[in-house]
Amino acid sequence: MKLIPLAWVRCLTPALRPLRVAVDGGWLRGSDLDACLGVVHPLLNVQRVMAQVLERRWVADDMLALTLHANGHWRGARPGQHLQLYLEVDGVRLSRSYSLTACNADGRLEIAVQRKDGGRVSALLVELLAVGDTVEIGAVAGALHWPSQSPGVLLLAAGSGITALLGVLREALAQGFSAPVTLLHYVRTPGQRAFGELLEQLQQRYTNVQVHAVFTDPACKAADGTAHGRFAAAHLDQLGVTAVDQVLACGPAGFVERVSAWAQIAGLGEALQVEAFTPPRLPTVQDARQAVSLRFARSRQQATGDNQRSLLEQAEAHGLRPAFGCRQGICASCTCLLLGGAVRDLRSGAVLREPGQPIRLCVSAPVGDVEIDL
Numbered sequence: 219m220k221l222i223p224l225a226w227v228r229c230l231t232p233a234l235r236p237l238r239v240a241v242d243g244g245w246l247r248g249s250d251l252d253a254c255l256g257v258v259h260p261l262l263n264v265q266r267v268m269a270q271v272l273e274r275r276w277v278a279d280d281m282l283a284l285t286l287h288a289n290g291h292w293r294g295a296r297p298g299q300h301l302q303l304y305l306e307v308d309g310v311r312l313s314r315s316y317s318l319t320a321c322n323a324d325g326r327l328e329i330a331v332q333r334k335d336g337g338r339v340s341a342l343l344v345e346l347l348a349v350g351d352t353v354e355i356g357a358v359a360g361a362l363h364w365p366s367q368s369p370g371v372l373l374l375a376a377g378s379g380i381t382a383l384l385g386v387l388r389e390a391l392a393q394g395f396s397a398p399v400t401l402l403h404y405v406r407t408p409g410q411r412a413f414g415e416l417l418e419q420l421q422q423r424y425t426n427v428q429v430h431a432v433f434t435d436p437a438c439k440a441a442d443g444t445a446h447g448r449f450a451a452a453h454l455d456q457l458g459v460t461a462v463d464q465v466l467a468c469g470p471a472g473f474v475e476r477v478s479a480w481a482q483i484a485g486l487g488e489a490l491q492v493e494a495f496t497p498p499r500l501p502t503v504q505d506a507r508q509a510v511s512l513r514f515a516r517s518r519q520q521a522t523g524d525n526q527r528s529l530l531e532q533a534e535a536h537g538l539r540p541a542f543g544c545r546q547g548i549c550a551s552c553t554c555l556l557l558g559g560a561v562r563d564l565r566s567g568a569v570l571r572e573p574g575q576p577i578r579l580c581v582s583a584p585v586g587d588v589e590i591d592l
């Protein structure tokens with residue numbers, strides 16, 4: 219039910235500040251207030267960033283663009299950054315990270331969701347989320363930015379990695395960037411070429427922009443008969459890409475690793491910005507495999523685990539359903555308190571053993587017996 223229009227919700231936000239102070243001070247319960255405010259408009263609440271779906275638009279066979287309008291708690295973001303989207307599934311709060319393909323100062327923003335086989339969140343967003351529905355938005359992160367002084371920019375995207383690069387490209391062109399830009403988009407088949415129509419339009423409108431689709435499925439030949447298959451340095455010669463000064467790459471971890479290896483050899487290591495949207499391979503724990511006792515305090519469960527795998531994997535293997543998002547230590551969705559014992563940060567190797575310390579389950583492996591607040 220909506221008793222007031224969304225524009226009023228955004229205007230009313232500053233007036234909610236005293237209520238937020240009362241909630242922070244423990245005098246009022248935020249959930250009670252949100253329930254009352256939600257009667258007026260589903261996006262009206264004390265402090266959560268909520269957004270309404272304005273439009274659904276298929277931009278590839280397997281990718282849906284969602285235009286959202288956020289409430290007044292939204293603090294804005296830059297194209298190229300990614301945000302957390304929260305949904306509750308079977309009583310478990312899930313989150314996933316999506317790149318912003320566009321965002322406006324009035325709270326309108328666009329993300330694109332790729333349908334994945336077996337993906338719990340993507341299936342809900344793609345199949346069930348309707349125009350008018352609301353979703354919760356969490357933290358915004360990401361440092362990808364346009365190199366505005368560059369005399370030549372190369373954009374390398376694989377699959378849904380195009381979403382992050384499209385955001386920064388659109389903004390740069392709108393702000394008058396006029397040096398050569400070449401975009402190579404690696405996709406398995408032509409049907410998976412997300413935002414292909416929009417990219418063609420950009421190429422026609424801006425003479426400094428060249429867009430190439432590279433198909434990795436052996437059955438799909440390139441339209442221009444040149445580059446084909448996974449990223450290789452030879453593709454740049456085949457497509458006549460020269461005068462590259464800065465490189466932005468986004469895609470699965472394996473793609474980003476290949477691009478990074480090429481950039482080092484080409485002397486472009488310093489000029490490369492990358493973003494991987496699948497978890498990087500975490501270094502193997504060097505300690506000998508050892509059985510450890512895992513105590514999950516809130517669930518009142520105890521189990522035997524090992525010192526090699528992340529606590530997130532091990533909790534899931536024992537039937538628990540911790541919240542998670544990125545599974546690579548970025549989004550903080552899986553953060554939980556360490557109550558006893560020690561864990562190793564799988565990215566840095568650092569050992570954390572302070573009781574009460576927050577740890578990220580997806581990148582923490584037990585060093586010995588541990589107790590966590592899960």
Ligand code: FES
Pocket residue numbers: 541542543544545546547548549550551552553578579580581
């Ligand atoms: S799931 Fe994102 S930090 Fe662990």
